[in-house]
Amino acid sequence: MQALLGEMRRMMRVELEHIHERLDRVEEGTQQRQPPFAPNAPRRNMCIKEKLTRLVNLKATI
Secondary structure, three states: OHHHHHHHHHHHHHHHHHHHHHHHHHHHHHHHHOOOOOOOHHHHHHHHHHHHHHHHHHHHHO
8 A cells, every 4th residue: 555655656746747847937937027025015005905995985975
C-alpha cells in the first residue's frame, strides 16, 4: 500500500511539474509589471468605497 501511494505521489509530481513551471513564469511576469510597493492602495480603495456608500445613500433618499 505504501509503495502504491509513493508511486502515485511521484506520478502526480511529474504530471503537475509543467503546471508549476507555467505558474512560476506567470508570477514572474506579473511581478515585473507591478510596482514594488503601493502604500496608498488601501487608502485609495477606501475612498472608492466611501464614494459608493455616499451614492447609495443619496439614491436611497431620492
